[in-house]
Amino acid sequence: DVKVTQSSRYLVKRTGEKVFLECVQDMDHENMFWYRQDPGLGLRLIYFSYDVKMKEKGDIPEGYSVSREKKERFSLILESASTNQTSMYLCASSSGTRGYTFGSGTRLTVV
Amino acid sequence: QKEVEQNSGPLSVPEGAIASLNCTYSDRGSQSFFWYRQYSGKSPELIMSIYSNGDKEDGRFTAQLNKASQYVSLLIRDSQPSDSATYLCAVNWQYGNKLVFGAGTILRVKS
Numbered sequence: 001d002v003k004v005t006q007s008s009r010y011l012v013k014r015t016g017e018k019v020f021l022e023c024v025q026d027m028d029h030e031n032m033f034w035y036r037q038d039p040g041l042g043l044r045l046i047y048f049s050y051d052v053k054m055k056e057k058g059d060i061p062e063g064y065s066v067s068r069e070k071k072e073r074f075s076l077i078l079e080s081a082s083t084n085q086t087s088m089y090l091c092a093s094s095s096g097t098r099g100y101t102f103g104s105g106t107r108l109t110v111v
Numbered sequence: 112q113k114e115v116e117q118n119s120g121p122l123s124v125p126e127g128a129i130a131s132l133n134c135t136y137s138d139r140g141s142q143s144f145f146w147y148r149q150y151s152g153k154s155p156e157l158i159m160s161i162y163s164n165g166d167k168e169d170g171r172f173t174a175q176l177n178k179a180s181q182y183v184s185l186l187i188r189d190s191q192p193s194d195s196a197t198y199l200c201a202v203n204w205q206y207g208n209k210l211v212f213g214a215g216t217i218l219r220v221k222s
Binding site: 031033041042043045048050090094096097098099100101102103104105 | 142143145147153154155156157160199201203208209210212213214215
């Protein structure tokens with residue numbers, strides 16, 4: 001019954017590595033989003049996409065990029081991981097103005 | 112002024128009581144409003160959506176919306192220890208499909 005799937009639940013990477021976080025949804029949603037969540041800072045939007053091959057910057061895009069080659073898949077890329085990117089990363093999808101469905105999250109630690 | 116504001120809590124209520132969670136927002140153009148529940152270490156789960164002024168009930172949950180005063184609230188009747196979580200208010204932003212989240216209110220239900 002899983003509808004938004006994030007590829008990894010926990011991930012440990014080294015500083016400077018290129019990191020790929022994958023998200024797949026099976027609800028045919030046009031909208032997909034990447035957030036990070038940190039204690040005391042809440043949910044912060046990194047990037048979002050309203051359609052295949054399109055992307056828009058959110059509030060904190062620096063150090064990140066995204067790819068959406070297929071409607072169901074939205075990838076977040078950390079070009080050169082840094083320790084300040086240690087966080088919980090949440091993918092979400094939605095249709096129209098309906099609420100988001102979130103994935104289970106990826107807890108990324110950069111050492 | 113923050114775009115979506117919530118009292119961070121913690122809000123402590125005894126088992127069986129009514130928990131009242133409040134949220135204010137700054138964008139008068141917002142049309143869609145959501146409440147999410149997030150357990151520690153888990154991703155947010157959509158529990159209520161409301162689009163028009165007034166009350167909307169779903170089981171023990173009631174969402175209330177007042178667009179003139181720009182606030183939305185969530186009432187939880189007969190609170191249970193399993194309701195202990197962080198509750199996030201989310202509002203669509205500037206007629207778009209992007210949601211802006213409040214920082215969340217921690218609810219603790221004591222048995």
